[in-house]
Amino acid sequence: MQSKLLNNDDARKVLHKLIESYPDAHYYLNFKTDLDLMVAAIISAQTRDEVVNSVTPALFKRYKTINDYADSNEKELAVYIRKVSFSGNKAKNIIKTCKAVMDTHGGKIPKSMKDLTALPGIGRKTANTILINAYGIVEGIPVDTWVIKLSGRIGLSKSNNPEDIEQDLMQILERRYWKTIAYVLKSHGKAICQSQIPICSICMINKLCPRNGVTSSR
DSSP states (O other), X not given: OOOOOOXXXXXXXXXXXXXXXXXXXXXXXXXXXXXXHHHHHHHTTTSOHHHHHHHXXXXXXXXXXXXXXXXXXXXXXXXXXXXXXXXXXHHHHHHHHHHHHHHHHTTOOOOXXXXXXXXXXXXXXXHHHHHHHHHOOOSSOOOOHHHHHHHHHTTSOSOOOHHHHHHHHHHHSOGGGHHHHHHHHHHHHHHTSOSSSOOGGGOTTTTTOGGGTOOOOO
16 A cells, blocks of 8 residues: 655654664575675565575575576576576576676676676666675665565655665665665564554554554655
């Protein structure tokens, strides 16, 4: 359900309260290297975290370098990620992306939004994920399904477009919180503001949330 927008002050209060409530919120996919992270992020689209984390141990054991991926074929790679949605297309994108990294970046995963989003299968969400979690570079906010859902539900954005939502959140929230706010929102969604039936009675932001009748314009 799309709620009325909170004004910036109330929206900031809501986000600060959530940040305080989930101090241990962190990125949810398992990885050890920047290559692992890039591959995990690509295959995570429209797939539950638990499924991604269940396939990556064998995948990362088989494919240790960017050359391993670039030299693979779609059919072989797809076997390792067959449990994830659209495994064939994702295998294709991983191979194309790794070949592009080899050809244009000397085999090193780039550290800029522009270069990352120029790679096949990588949009702003994945690029932000890589920059933040591999390199500690904060250029924006990764906007996943939970961020989209909660941003509309609790009055942080009126848009369903990930890039518009990212811009709205960046305007509301201080830059130092950009690297974790997506994971905070996801934690809140799983714990309380659940997909089908939010548990508003125990929610720490229910006095400000427009679902409970407190709305203001922005």
